[in-house]
Amino acid sequence: MSGSAAAPAKRIGLIMAILLVAGNLIGSGIYLLPATLAAIGSISLFGWIIAALGALVLGGVFSLIMIVRPSEDGLADMISAAMGPYWGFQSCLLYWLGCWLANIAIALAVTGYLTVFFPILDQPGWSAAATAGVIWLLTGIAILGPQAIGRMHALTMAVGLVPLLAAGTLGWIWFDPDLFATSWVVSGESSASAVYGSLLSVFWAFVGVECAAMVARTVEHPERNVPLATMGGIGLAAIVYMLASTAIFGLVPAADLAASSAPFALAVENILGPAAAGLVALCAILKASGTCGGWIFVTGETTLWSAAAGYLPRWLAVSDARGVPVRALLAMGVGMTIAIFVTAAPSIGEQFETLINAVVVFTVLIYIYAAYALIRFTAASSLAIRMTAWIVAVLGSAFSALLIISSGAMLITVTAVLALATVPAWWFVKRSGVSLRAEPSRS
Numbered sequence: 001m002s003g004s005a006a007a008p009a010k011r012i013g014l015i016m017a018i019l020l021v022a023g024n025l026i027g028s029g030i031y032l033l034p035a036t037l038a039a040i041g042s043i044s045l046f047g048w049i050i051a052a053l054g055a056l057v058l059g060g061v062f063s064l065i066m067i068v069r070p071s072e073d074g075l076a077d078m079i080s081a082a083m084g085p086y087w088g089f090q091s092c093l094l095y096w097l098g099c100w101l102a103n104i105a106i107a108l109a110v111t112g113y114l115t116v117f118f119p120i121l122d123q124p125g126w127s128a129a130a131t132a133g134v135i136w137l138l139t140g141i142a143i144l145g146p147q148a149i150g151r152m153h154a155l156t157m158a159v160g161l162v163p164l165l166a167a168g169t170l171g172w173i174w175f176d177p178d179l180f181a182t183s184w185v186v187s188g189e190s191s192a193s194a195v196y197g198s199l200l201s202v203f204w205a206f207v208g209v210e211c212a213a214m215v216a217r218t219v220e221h222p223e224r225n226v227p228l229a230t231m232g233g234i235g236l237a238a239i240v241y242m243l244a245s246t247a248i249f250g251l252v253p254a255a256d257l258a259a260s261s262a263p264f265a266l267a268v269e270n271i272l273g274p275a276a277a278g279l280v281a282l283c284a285i286l287k288a289s290g291t292c293g294g295w296i297f298v299t300g301e302t303t304l305w306s307a308a309a310g311y312l313p314r315w316l317a318v319s320d321a322r323g324v325p326v327r328a329l330l331a332m333g334v335g336m337t338i339a340i341f342v343t344a345a346p347s348i349g350e351q352f353e354t355l356i357n358a359v360v361v362f363t364v365l366i367y368i369y370a371a372y373a374l375i376r377f378t379a380a381s382s383l384a385i386r387m388t389a390w391i392v393a394v395l396g397s398a399f400s401a402l403l404i405i406s407s408g409a410m411l412i413t414v415t416a417v418l419a420l421a422t423v424p425a426w427w428f429v430k431r432s433g434v435s436l437r438a439e440p441s442r443s
Helices: 014-025 033-037 044-068 075-083 083-116 122-141 146-168 177-182 191-206 209-213 222-249 254-260 264-273 272-308 326-343 350-378 383-406 409-432
Strands: none
Touching: 014 177, 014 209, 014 222, 033 191, 033 222, 033 254, 033 272, 033 350, 044 209, 044 272, 044 350, 075 083, 075 122, 075 350, 083 122, 083 272, 083 409, 122 146, 122 264, 122 350, 146 222, 146 254, 146 272, 191 209, 191 222, 191 350, 209 383, 254 264, 254 350, 264 350, 264 383, 272 326, 326 383, 350 383, 350 409, 383 409
16 A cells, blocks of 8 residues: 555554564574674674664664655555656565565574474484475465464564573673683684674664564654654664673684574573573574564565566465465465575575575665665755755665675675566566556455
């Protein structure tokens, strides 16, 4: 739906808005990050600080957009309105592909913590098969409908904080400063290079910052509270992330973290024993499963509407009598299964790093477009708003560009090829004559 929507009769206040933002950001993405960052060292703490500042700036971009142009448009619709339909089309496809890869990364987190109970899953072939099994199990639940996914998400939401809170609070009681110092830089790089190299992976935990400002119409005094809630929510999530991720380097040697498929369970095992580690692993499995199931359903809905708009094959724009996009979900299941085996790596941590880095690059490219959209949307605003928009947009674009550059030649090339491939794809879409405001159909 485009255009402004009527505000709900009862809006939420600033504190609830902050908690909403923080709750959306603190997902399952962090569960495997310590293993990825252990190859760099505990100096990655500075990566967290820089990434948090970048997330705050990008949160400012979306906050300002929702203040000057409140609507229920999605990210691709927003970019289309500012830059033209082709750019909306490209953004839609890149975001859609990023959602696919993100789902696989979250499913890998499930598999990683399953290794606590089934160590054989740490082997490449078994881990790929298990991750595919997770994807299909959650796809099956998504096919049951939004109520099934909603119940699962609600049941697993609270338990997901247990691993982070255990490491971020109890972990500091047993924190070893000497161990933390020993792990400072283990990659053999200079300090600056190590921090720079951590940024892309660290920002995975903040992907989705655009969701923070999309509920502006439900917040009291949005012109004041949306920016405050965005900054407060991102800041709160960053504190939780940094406490947990920093503490873990003072509990487990970096080499052991890097080799682990369940780093938080390993840290808790070191201080409280195997039984507590099993509990932490179970909490991580449940939360990651709930998150993955929710995002599989959301990606299925995105596929449905993208196909209805003509961006994807029209046979995907069909839902069943209940309105569930079964075709889209099954097609996604097949596609994600293939991607799991194509991206397979010697360890779960390495495969996870490959996937999250690709997701971040695809997403921050779209964030650059959003920064430009902010400038377009504020062109007729007051001088103060225009200047603020320019500052935030330039800083947000610069940070996003920094992340893309840090990804390396291979990922930049892949992203460029995918972006260029949307040119002939857009030509085909235009020639098909499909209405870009079509509605999904029922089978």
